[in-house]
Amino acid sequence: MSFKAARLVAEALLDASLLVAGQVELGAYTGVSAVTAFTSAGGPPALFIVPLAVAGLLVGLVGIVVERGLLRFVYDRDESFQLLLTFALVLMMEDVIRMTWGTAPRSTGGLYLVYGQARLLDATVPVYNLIVIAASLLIALAIGWLLTRTAFGRIIRASADNREMAEALGVDMGRLYVRVFTLGTVLGTLGGALVIPSTAAMSEMGIELIVEAFAVVVIGGLGSMRGAFVGALVVGVLRALAIAVYPELEMLVIYLIVIVVLLLRPRGLFGSAA
Amino acid sequence: MRGRAVLAAVALAALGLPWVTPAYHVLLMLPFMAYAVVLLGLNLLFGHAGLVSFGHALFIGIGAYTGAFLTTHTPVRSLEVILVGAAVLGAAAAALVGALCVRYVKIYFGMLTLAFGMLFYTFLLKFYRLTGGDEGMRVLRPSLLGLSLDAMPKTQYLAGPYYYYSLAVLALATLVMWRIVHSPFGLCLRTTRDNPAKAEALGLGVTRYRWYAFVISGVYAAVGGALLGPPTGNVDPTLAYWTQSGNIVFMTLLGGFASFFGPVLGAFVFIFLQDTVMSVVVYWRLIFGALLAVIVIFAPGGLMGLFGRNRAVEVSRT
Numbered sequence: 001m002s003f004k005a006a007r008l009v010a011e012a013l014l015d016a017s018l019l020v021a022g023q024v025e026l027g028a029y030t031g032v033s034a035v036t037a038f039t040s041a042g043g044p045p046a047l048f049i050v051p052l053a054v055a056g057l058l059v060g061l062v063g064i065v066v067e068r069g070l071l072r073f074v075y076d077r078d079e080s081f082q083l084l085l086t087f088a089l090v091l092m093m094e095d096v097i098r099m100t101w102g103t104a105p106r107s108t109g110g111l112y113l114v115y116g117q118a119r120l121l122d123a124t125v126p127v128y129n130l131i132v133i134a135a136s137l138l139i140a141l142a143i144g145w146l147l148t149r150t151a152f153g154r155i156i157r158a159s160a161d162n163r164e165m166a167e168a169l170g171v172d173m174g175r176l177y178v179r180v181f182t183l184g185t186v187l188g189t190l191g192g193a194l195v196i197p198s199t200a201a202m203s204e205m206g207i208e209l210i211v212e213a214f215a216v217v218v219i220g221g222l223g224s225m226r227g228a229f230v231g232a233l234v235v236g237v238l239r240a241l242a243i244a245v246y247p248e249l250e251m252l253v254i255y256l257i258v259i260v261v262l263l264l265r266p267r268g269l270f271g272s273a274a
Numbered sequence: 275m276r277g278r279a280v281l282a283a284v285a286l287a288a289l290g291l292p293w294v295t296p297a298y299h300v301l302l303m304l305p306f307m308a309y310a311v312v313l314l315g316l317n318l319l320f321g322h323a324g325l326v327s328f329g330h331a332l333f334i335g336i337g338a339y340t341g342a343f344l345t346t347h348t349p350v351r352s353l354e355v356i357l358v359g360a361a362v363l364g365a366a367a368a369a370l371v372g373a374l375c376v377r378y379v380k381i382y383f384g385m386l387t388l389a390f391g392m393l394f395y396t397f398l399l400k401f402y403r404l405t406g407g408d409e410g411m412r413v414l415r416p417s418l419l420g421l422s423l424d425a426m427p428k429t430q431y432l433a434g435p436y437y438y439y440s441l442a443v444l445a446l447a448t449l450v451m452w453r454i455v456h457s458p459f460g461l462c463l464r465t466t467r468d469n470p471a472k473a474e475a476l477g478l479g480v481t482r483y484r485w486y487a488f489v490i491s492g493v494y495a496a497v498g499g500a501l502l503g504p505p506t507g508n509v510d511p512t513l514a515y516w517t518q519s520g521n522i523v524f525m526t527l528l529g530g531f532a533s534f535f536g537p538v539l540g541a542f543v544f545i546f547l548q549d550t551v552m553s554v555v556v557y558w559r560l561i562f563g564a565l566l567a568v569i570v571i572f573a574p575g576g577l578m579g580l581f582g583r584n585r586a587v588e589v590s591r592t
Contacts, residue, residue, distance in 0.1 A: 073571045080326035083384050084527060085570045087328075087520045091563030099557060207516055211392045214385050248400040255393040262374055262386075 021206030022093035023060065027189025028201035029097055030059040032106040035196075045114045048197075049131070052108075056186075056193025063185030067178045075177070094203055107200035132194050139187070156180060208251075215258045221268025230269060281535075288441055292433050300433040301505065306545045307440040308501035313526055313537035314451045315494020320523065321531035322460060323487040324467035325376070328384045328519045329391030332371070333364045333492045335398060335514025337499025342411035342509045353416035353439065353504075360500035361493045368492020369485075376484040391519050398511040410510025413503035432505055440501055447494060448538075454490065455534060463487055524566050530576025539577055 034055035035048050043051070066089060074081050115127035147153040159166040159176055167173055192206075199205070216235050220227025235254055242249045261268060292300050312334060319325050337360035344350040344359060375386045398405045405411065415424055415431065418439050423431050454460055466473040466480045474480050503509045512518065521544070529540025551558045573580055 070567055070571065077574070078324075078380075080320075080324075080380065080384065081570050081574060083326060083328070083381060084523060085567060087524070088563045088566035088570065091517075091520075091559040091566065093563075095557040095560035095563070099560075207392070211389050214389055218386075218389075250400075251396040252393065252400070255389060255396075258389060259374060262377075266377065 021210045022090040023063075023185050023188030023206075024192035024195075024209055025097055025201065025203060025206040026059055026062070026093060027056045027192030028196045028205065029101045029106060030055045030189070031193030031196045032108055032201050033101070034193075035108045035111065039111070045111055048108070048111050048114065052193050052196070053190065056190035059193075060186030060189035061182065062189075063182040064178060066185070067181040071181065072174065072177065090206075097203065101201070103203070105200035105202045108197050112197040126198070128197055132198075135194065139190075143187075152179075212251075212254065215254045218258050218268055219261050221270040227268055227270030285445075292437055297429050297433045300437055301429070302545060302549055303437065304432060304440055304505040305502060306542050307444045308498045308505075309522065309525060309541040309545065310444055310498070310538045311447045311501065312495045312498030312522055313529075313541050314447055315491035315498070316522055317526050317531055317537045318451065318454065318463070318487050318494075319491040320526055321537075322455060322463045322467065323484050325379065325484060325487075326384050326523060327375075327387040327488075327491070328516065328523065329371075329387030329389070330491065330495050330522055331514045331516065331518035332387075332391045332394040333368060333495030334499035334502065334518065334522075335394055335509075335511070336360065336363050336367055337496035337501075338413075338503045338509040338513050339398070339405065339411065340496070341416065341500045341503040342413045345414035345416060346412055351414065351417045351422065352420065353418050353500075356416055356500050357443070357497055360496040364492045364494075364496025364499075365489055367496075368489045372485050372488030372492065376481050376488055388516055388519065391514065391516055395511055395514045395516070398514055405511070408511060410508055413507050413509055415507070416504055428507075436504060443497070443501060447497065451494070452534065459483075459486070524562070526576075527566070527569055527574075528576055530578030532575060533578035536576055536578040543577065 031052045034051040038048060038051040039045060070085060070089070071082070074085055112128055113126055115131065117124045117126050118130060119125075145153075147156060155166065155171055155176065158169075159171055159173070163173065192201075195205075212235060216228060216231035218231075219234055220229070220231030234257065238253050238257060239250055242253045288303075291303065312330070316327065316330055319327055340360040340363055341356045344356050350356065371387070371390045375383055375390070378386055399408055402408075415428075417423065418435050421435075423435055426434075462473070462478050463483050463486075465476070466478060466483045470480045473483075499513065502513065525540040525544045526537040527540070528544055529538065529542075530536030548558055548562070551561055555561070569576060
C-alpha cells in the first residue's frame with residue numbers, strides 16, 4: 001500500500017524504471033539517516049515524519065544531475081541504450097549506498113508505532129500505515145491533477161504523443177525532460193523514504209518493488225490510471241492471500257497473474273489500444 | 275585474411291595457455307568460456323534481432339541447476355548428459371517465456387524478461403527443498419567423455435581436462451553460431467530488426483523469427499550456465515539474479531554487439547578486469563557502472579568498434 005507513490009513513478013517513467021529501483025533505495029537510506037540524526041539531536045519522535053519526507057524530497061533532486069549529466073546524451077538512441085545507462089547508474093548507486101551506509105539493513109527502530117495503532121473492522125492497523133495511505137492518495141491525486149488539468153501536464157502529454165510537433169510548437173524539450181525526470185526521481189526517493197519505518201532499508205528492496213510495479217502496470221494496462229489502481233489492488237490482495245495460505249507462493253502468484261493477463265488480455269485489464 | 279590470422283593466433287594461445295600461465299589465470303578462463311557461450315547466444319537476440327533481454331540469467335540458472343540437480347540427486351555424472359539436459363530444459367523454458375515476451379519490443383520486452391528472471395530467482399529462493407534456497411546446491415565433479423576424474427586434485431582437474439573440455443564446447447558453440455548468423459535465417463533475423471514492417475510485408479513472420487532467436491539464445495545461456503557450476507562446485511540463486519542478466523548485457527556491449535566476436539572479447543575483458551579491480555578495491559560496481567555509462571554514451575560500438583576495423587557499426591536507430 002505504501003508503495004503507491006513509487007508505483008506511479010514506474011508507470012510514468014517506465015523508460016527509467018531500473019533507475020527508480022536505485023532511487024527507492026537511496027530515498028530509504030537517506031530517510032533512515034535523516035530520522036536518526038533528527039532523534040539524536042533531540043527532535044520529538046512524533047515529528048519524525050517531517051525529516052523523513054524532507055530527506056526523501058531533497059535527495060530526489062539528484063535526478064537533475066543524472067538527467068543533465070548522463071541521460072540527455074542518449075535520448076536520440078535506441079531505448080535499449082537508455083535501459084543500459086540506467087543499469088549503469090543502478091550499479092554505481094548500489095556501491096555508493098554500500099560505501100555510505102554499509103551492507104547491513106538499516107531501520108528506524110521503534111518509531112513505526114509512535115503514532116499508535118487504530119482498530120478498523122476487527123483489525124489492528126498502525127496509524128503510520130494510514131498516514132502513508134492518505135499521503136499516497138494525495139500524491140496520486142496531485143499527479144493526476146498535474147497531468148490532466150494544468151498547462152504543464154498538457155505539454156507533457158502532448159510531447160509524449162508527438163515529440164516533433166510539440167517541439168515545433170515551441171516546447172523546450174531539454175527543460176521539459178529534466179523537470180519530468182526529476183519529478184519521477186523525487187517521487188521514487190519519497191516513496192522509498194516513506195516505506196522505511198514499516199520495514200528496513202536493504203539493497204534488494206528497489207528491484208523487487210520495480211518488478212512488482214511492472215506487474216501492476218501490466219495487469220492494469222499501460223497508460224491507464226484506473227488500471228494501475230485496480231492492478232495495485234489485485235497484486236496487494238493476492239499477495240496477502242498467498243501469505244496467509246501458502247507463503248512460498250507470495251511473489252510467484254503475482255507473476256502467474258501477469259502471465260495469465262498477458263495471455264488473455266495482452267493490453268491489460270484497462271489498457272487502451274496502443 | 276587478417277581476421278583468420280588473429281583467430282588462429284587466439285586459438286593457439288588458448289590451447290597453450292595452461293602450460294605457460296599460472297593456474298590462477300587458467301581458472302579465471304573457465305567462467306570466461308562459460309560466459310562466452312552465453313553471450314554468443316545472447317547476441318543473436320541483442321545484436322541480430324535487436325531485442326535487449328534483462329532476464330537471461332534465468333537460463334543461466336536453469337543450466338547451472340540442471341548440473342547441480344543431476345550430480346547430487348541422480349547417479350548421472352557425465353558432463354555430456356548434463357549439457358544436453360541443460361540445453362533441452364533451456365529450450366523448453368525459452369520456448370514458453372519467449373512465446374510471451376517476443377510479442378513486445380524495446381523497453382517492454384526488457385521489463386517482461388526481467389520479470390520472468392525474477393520469477394525464477396524467487397522460485398530458487400523459496401523452494402529450498404528442491405533448490406537449497408539461498409545456500410544453493412553442490413555440483414559434484416562431472417566425468418568428461420565417460421572418464422571419471424575424481425582422483426585428480428581439483429586444480430589439476432580444472433586447469434587440465436575441464437579447461438580443454440570448456441574450450442571445445444566454446445569452439446563448437448562458436449562454429450554453430452557462425453553458421454546461424456551467416457545463414458539465410460540470420461539475414462531474415464536482421465531484416466526483422468531493421469525494418470519489421472517490410473519484413474512482414476515480404477512474408478517473414480517477425481514474431482516467429484524473434485521467437486526462434488529467443489529459444490536459441492536460451493539454449494546457449496543454459497549450456498553456458500551448466501559450464502559455470504563445476505569450477506566452483508556450487509550453484510546459488512545469485513546466478514539467476516537480475517544483476518547477472520544486466521552484467522551479461524554489459525559484457526556484450528563492452529565488447530561490441532555489432533561484431534561477431536565482440537561479445538566474446540567483452541566477456542574476456544569483463545572477467546579479467548573485474549578480477550583486477552576487485553583485488554584493489556571492493557567497490558567494483560561503482561567503477562564498472564561508470565565504465566558502462568562511458569561506453570553507452572561515447573562508444574556504443576564497444577571495444578570492437580573502437581579498435582577493430584571500421585566496419586559499419588550501426589547503433590543509433592531512432
